[in-house]
Amino acid sequence: MCRGAQHVVNRILPAADTILHDHRVKFTREDIDSSELDRRRALYGPLTEAVRELVDATIRTEVDESVIREVHAEVAAAAAKLRAKQLDGAFGLRFTTGGESFAWGNAGIGLRNALAPPLSVESDASGLHWTEVTLGAPYEGPPGLVHGGICALVLDHLLGTTASSIEPRFTGTLTLRYRRGTPLGRLRAEARITRNEGRKTVVNGTLSDAGGVTVEAEGIFIGPATATA
Numbered sequence: 406m407c408r409g410a411q412h413v414v415n416r417i418l419p420a421a422d423t424i425l426h427d428h429r430v431k432f433t434r435e436d437i438d439s440s441e442l443d444r445r446r447a448l449y450g451p452l453t454e455a456v457r458e459l460v461d462a463t464i465r466t467e468v469d470e471s472v473i474r475e476v477h478a479e480v481a482a483a484a485a486k487l488r489a490k491q492l493d494g495a496f497g498l499r500f501t502t503g504g505e506s507f508a509w510g511n512a513g514i515g516l517r518n519a520l521a522p523p524l525s526v527e528s529d530a531s532g533l534h535w536t537e538v539t540l541g542a543p544y545e546g547p548p549g550l551v552h553g554g555i556c557a558l559v560l561d562h563l564l565g566t567t568a569s570s571i572e573p574r575f576t577g578t579l580t581l582r583y584r585r586g587t588p589l590g591r592l593r594a595e596a597r598i599t600r601n602e603g604r605k606t607v608v609n610g611t612l613s614d615a616g617g618v619t620v621e622a623e624g625i626f627i628g629p630a631t632a633t634a
């Protein structure tokens with residue numbers, strides 16, 4: 406997921422199993438290596454993409470009522486097949502034996518989460534972090550525009566990842582200024598750390614379309630007390 410999370414897990418995780426860090430964050434070390442992780446990525450990624458396609462198709466379909474009923478039954482049957490064997494709860498943050506992290510249920514980046522846009526954050530040596538994403542019909546709020554909560558999801562994740570680039574940080578306060586509606590389609594978000602004060606990291610960022618900034622964001626991110634103890 407990010408270097409910060411890996412840093413924490415390597416300091417606090419015992420040999421194996423799942424533990425609850427600070428009663429909130431579920432970390433699991435799995436007995437798998439990176440090649441097995443790649444195999445699972447290739448297995449689950451296309452399933453999630455197919456479900457994303459299903460979500461978009463469900464919103465936009467104009468087929469006959471009989472086809473809707475037929476597809477309803479097929480989708481219900483597919484869900485029942487997947488339910489035959491399930492995790493007990495959410496996916497959490499997992500690590501391979503080599504320390505590689507995967508948060509496949511995460512709402513922003515989860516490889517197995519069809520609700521995730523999904524986001525992928527990049528950074529350069531100057532400390533600029535960015536993500537580029539296409540948000541279509543499933544993310545609509547006002548007609549033709551991205552839902553304000555989805556703008557917040559993108560910016561929270563990007564700013565949080567930026568804040569966590571050295572040590573893990575949780576969102577304490579996120580302030581957004583919606584300057585104009587964000588059109589559905591291709592978007593870019595950018596962020597940079599502007600201040601570090603002990604366990605507090607302030608990050609500023611923007612969400613933009615081709616015409617410029619649509620949302621400005623400032624976040625105060627706090628390091629868990631145990632991470633810097």
Ligand SMILES: CCCCCCCCCC(=O)SCCNC(=O)CCNC(=O)[C@H](O)C(C)(C)COP(=O)(O)OP(=O)(O)OC[C@H]1O[C@@H](n2cnc3c(N)ncnc32)[C@H](O)[C@@H]1OP(=O)(O)O
Nearest residue numbers: 407410561562565566569573574575576577578625627630
């Ligand atoms: C791990 C890898 C992450 C990868 C990127 C993920 C991106 C996504 C980020 C998220 O979505 S995180 C999920 C949403 N956020 C949360 O669930 C956090 C919930 N809140 C908490 O867990 C705690 O309230 C928190 C860790 C934020 C602070 O609790 P503490 O008990 O550690 O804070 P404490 O009272 O000791 O205060 C420490 C400093 O932070 C300040 N502070 C505390 N809460 C704050 C807050 N909410 N906003 C702003 N500042 C805050 C506080 O004033 C103080 O400042 P000073 O040192 O200057 O006195």
